[in-house]
Amino acid sequence: MMVIRPINHDDLPQLLALAGKTGGGLTSLPEDSATLSARIERSIQTWQDALPRAEQGYVFVLADSDTDRAVGICAIEVAVGLQDPWYNFRVGTQVHASKELNVYNNLPTLSLSNDHTGSSELCTLFLDPDCRDGKNGHLLSKSRFLFMANFRDRFTRHVVAEMRGVSDEQGRSPFWDDVGNRFFSMPFSKADFLSGTGQKAFIAELMPKHPLYIDYLSADARAVIGAVHPLTAPARAVLESEGFCYRNYIDIFDGGPTLECDIESIRAIRESQLLPVIIDEQAAAADLPLCLVATGNYQQFRATLLPADNKADAVRLTAAQADTLQCHAGDMLRVVTLSAEEKTA
16 A cells, blocks of 8 residues: 655655656755755654744655555645745746837747745655556645645645756756856756755856847757656646646746646645545445545644545545554545546546
């Protein structure tokens, strides 16, 4: 049984192994022991209410309940940009017109932006390639919504998610080659690593302060603006099915899209409901909808996928399932179907 739980210090070796499989481009999961160890500690301190809001971030892992080995990771930053600036490019337009010459041109531009400062961010989503079967990716991504629904006051109204942009098997990014490299004078991999390890001051110091004309970029760079890496396409589809959309903001390094949504408009949050637990050793019928099920225990949060009757007055769990979720008869679980298109196991 695959289950979502808070990260702990013992997960560091698995995290390093996962980081080594990303192929680069995932700035929040660098293959760096000190950075990942600090990330784990920050998450633990967030759960302990030991950090100010500007520093808070939750990290979860997907683990096999039999071995407790972490095979996936996902995270939520509570409010980005309040401590370290949070940059992206806004894709906009500048108009050049001459009434006398009867010329009117709309020119697309890129402008450095901090517009998402204070937003909650979905980040650090990565699943071991060996475990990308069934609905593991959906559980990993969407479990965060049930945590946010259970503890709504800990998050902001606006939620964003940066999607990994296009790069090749050697880690070369067409967008970086034509934009970032001109201002940073370093390889994409180095800038990616510096950003992922929290060394972000160079962004403000070196990025252009004036809009860039997109028409001046190469065809390869223009083609990947707002596009995702092929391996990230499923994650984008999952978020879009929940109500997220692209509103013309992109990553300054690889040009990947930033998706966004108001928290109350996220389908899994809007449609989820609280139901009590009934312990029943008879397994749920396989034709019941496949549902996300999450506990309301803040410190020991657990989430999984189970066939369940989300329209009934209770959730029926076997004793083994209840033990994995660390819940008891009468406890309240938050339940929602995967989506209208993903209802059965």
